[in-house]
Amino acid sequence: xxxxxCNWRDTxxxxxxxxxxxxxxxxxxxVEQGHQVTIACASHANAPxxxxxxGVRFVRRGTKLDxxxxxxxxLLLGRYGRVDLVVDVQNGxxxxxxxxxxxxxxxxxxxVHREQWPVVYPGLVGRIGWWIExxxxxxxxxxxxxxxVSQATRLELIDLGVDRDRIAIVxxxxxxxxxxxxxxxxxxxxxxxxxxxxxxxxxxxxxxxxSMRRDQPDxxxxxxxxxxxxxxxxxxxxxSGVADRVVFHGFVSDRTKHELLAGAWLMALPSLKEGWGxxxxxxGAHSTPTVAYSTAGGTxxxxxxxxxGILADSPQELTAALSSLIEDREWREFLGRGALEKxxxxxxxxxxxxFGTIIESCSPKx
Numbered sequence: 297x298x299x300x301x302c303n304w305r306d307t308x309x310x311x312x313x314x315x316x317x318x319x320x321x322x323x324x325x326x327v328e329q330g331h332q333v334t335i336a337c338a339s340h341a342n343a344p345x346x347x348x349x350x351g352v353r354f355v356r357r358g359t360k361l362d363x364x365x366x367x368x369x370x371l372l373l374g375r376y377g378r379v380d381l382v383v384d385v386q387n388g389x390x391x392x393x394x395x396x397x398x399x400x401x402x403x404x405x406x407x408v409h410r411e412q413w414p415v416v417y418p419g420l421v422g423r424i425g426w427w428i429e430x431x432x433x434x435x436x437x438x439x440x441x442x443x444x445v446s447q448a449t450r451l452e453l454i455d456l457g458v459d460r461d462r463i464a465i466v467x468x469x470x471x472x473x474x475x476x477x478x479x480x481x482x483x484x485x486x487x488x489x490x491x492x493x494x495x496x497x498x499x500x501x502x503x504x505x506x507s508m509r510r511d512q513p514d515x516x517x518x519x520x521x522x523x524x525x526x527x528x529x530x531x532x533x534x535x536s537g538v539a540d541r542v543v544f545h546g547f548v549s550d551r552t553k554h555e556l557l558a559g560a561w562l563m564a565l566p567s568l569k570e571g572w573g574x575x576x577x578x579x580g581a582h583s584t585p586t587v588a589y590s591t592a593g594g595t596x597x598x599x600x601x602x603x604x605g606i607l608a609d610s611p612q613e614l615t616a617a618l619s620s621l622i623e624d625r626e627w628r629e630f631l632g633r634g635a636l637e638k639x640x641x642x643x644x645x646x647x648x649x650x651f652g653t654i655i656e657s658c659s660p661k662x
Contacts, residue, residue, distance in 0.1 A: 297659050298378050299326055301335045302367050302393060303385040304360050308343040310522050310547050311360070311491050314574030315406045318445065318468055319385055320352065322404075325648025326655060327351035334376055338363040364391055372396040381659055384440075388412070388425060390433045394440065400658045403433075403442045406571030407593055408452035412495045415568065434458050441658050443651065445571045446594035466651045468572045468598075469644030473581030474551060478558040483514040484622045487560035487584070489553065489575040490567065492523030499532050500566035504615040506536040512622055515541060517564075518556050522547045558582040561628060562621055565595065566614060573598045577642060580604065580635030585628065587617045604634035 301323055307316045323333045327350065339345060339356035347354050355376065358366040368391060370376060382401045384393045388409040394401050409429055413422035434457045442463040444450040450463045488501045498519060505517040519529070519542060526544065533542040545556065557563065563579040565588035572594040576586045588595040590607035599605040606621070608614040621628045 297380045297655075298332045299323075299334070299381050299383060299655065300371065300376055300379045301333065301383045301385060302371075302391040303335060303337050304363050304387055306335060306337045306343070306354060306356070309338065309340045310342065313491050313521075314468065315385075315387065315571070317574055318406070318572075319383075319404070321469065321644045322383075322466075322648060322651045323352045324350050325644070325652055328648070329652045331655070334379075336363075336367045336370065336376065364389060367391050368393065368396050381655060383655075384437070386429070386433060388429055390428070390436065392436065394436050400660060401437065401440045402655065402658055403437050403440050405442060405449055405453060406445050407449050407569050408456065409569070410452070411568050415495045416493065430456050441654065443654060446597050448593040448596060449571050452593070464650075464654050466647050466654070467642055468574045468577070469642050469647045470574075470577035470581060470639045471644065473558075473578070473639075474554050476551065476555045476558050478555040481516075481559045481561065483516070484512055485516045485518055485560045486618060486622075487518045487520060487556055487563045487579065488565070489520045489557070489563065489578070490565075491521055492519070492526045492529055494525055494528075495568040496523075496525075497566040497568055498525075498529050500611045500614055501564040502529065502533050502536055502538060502542060503611065504564065504618050505541055506538045507615050508619050508622065509538060509541065511619070515622070517542045518545060518560065519543065520545045520548060520553055520556055554578070554582065557584055560584050562587060562618060564588075564614070564618060565592070566611075567592055570594045570598075576605065576635075577639040580639035583629075583632035583636045585621070585631035585635040587614055587621070589614065598638075600634060600638060603631070604638040605631055 303319050305312045305316050326333050334353040336355050338360045345356050382393045384391050384401050385404045413426040443466050454460050488498055490496045533539045557579045563584055563586040565586050570592045576598045586605040590609055601607045606617040608617050
C-alpha cells in the first residue's frame with residue numbers, strides 16, 4: 297500500500313519537534329511493514345526538496361503556510377503518484393485532503409489548539425483558525441478514522457463532535473537514550489527543550505530562575521531549541537535580571553541535547569498545551585524528572601504526578617516545585633528513578649505496530 301503523510305514540517309526543519317518525530321517514526325514503521333511511504337512537508341534550507349531516508353520518501357515544497365495549498369493541489373492532481381491512503385496530520389489546520397482524494401483518509405491529531413490560537417494569532421486570524429479546527433474539520437472528516445496520541449487529546453476531539461468510536465490512541469514512544477559521557481552537573485541546572493514560540497511559555501521557566509536566584513546563585517537555565525520568539529525571550533531574561541543565568545543553546549544535535557538533559561537536575565515544561573510531551577521521556581531516560589502543567593493535557597499521562605515528575609496548576613506552583621526539588625536531592629532522585637522507569641514503558645516499536653494495524657484496517661478493499 298502507498299501511504300502519503302501530509303505534515304507541515306519534518307525533523308530536519310529548525311522548527312521541528314516531537315510531533316515530527318512521531319510522524320516519521322510511524323512512517324518508518326509502515327515501511328518496515330512493507331508499505332511505500334511519502335511525507336509531504338514544507339521546504340527549508342536544511343534539506344533538499346526530495347530525498348529518501350530509511351525508506352521514507354520526503355517531498356518538500358513551499359512554506360509552513362502555503363504547504364497546505366500546495367499539498368492539496370499536488371494530491372488532487374496526482375503529483376505524488378499513486379496514493380492508496382492519506383494520513384492528514386492536523387496541527388491546528390487540516391490539509392482538506394478529504395476533498396482532494398477518494399481514498400481513505402486517517403486524521404492524526406497531537407492535540408487540540410483551543411488555547412493556542414489566541415496566543416499565536418491574536419484577533420481575527422486566530423478566531424478563523426479555531427473555527428476551522430473546531431467546526432469545519434470535524435464535519436469534513438466525519439467518516440474518517442482519527443488517531444490521537446493521548447486520552448486527553450481523544451477527549452478533546454470528542455468535545456468537538458468527533459465520534460468516539462472513530463478515535464484510536466497510539467502513544468508516543470521513547471528511543472533508548474544514547475550513551476553520553478556527561479555526568480550530572482555539580483551545580484543546579486534546569487533544562488527547557490522545545491521550539492521557542494509563545495505557547496511554549498518559556499518565560500515561566502525564566503521567571504522561576506529569577507525567583508530562585510537569591511537562594512540558588514549558581515543556577516543555570518539551559519534553553520534548548522530555536523524559534524521566532526527567541527529575541528523576546530532574551531529580552532525577558534534581561535528584564536528579569538537573569539540574562540547571565542539563561543543559556544540559549546539554539547538548535548543542537550540530538551547527542552548534544554541528550555548531554556544537556558543528562559547533566560540537568562530537572563527539566564521544566566511550562567508549555568500551554570502538549571499532546572504528550574516526547575521530551576519528558578527523553579529527559580526521563582537520563583533519570584531527569586520533569587515539572588510541567590497539569591492543564592497542558594497529555595502531560596497528565598506522560599508524567600505520573602509525584603512519582604515520575606510534578607504536575608503544577610499555576611506558574612507559582614511550577615516555581616515552587618522547581619525550587620523544592622532543587623533543594624531536596626532525595627526527593628529529586630526519587631522522581632528521577634520514577635522518570636527512568638516511566639520512559640521505558642513506551643516504545644516506538646509497539647506504537648508502530650498499533651499504528652500499522654489501524655492503517656491496515658482503513659486500507660481500501662482489494
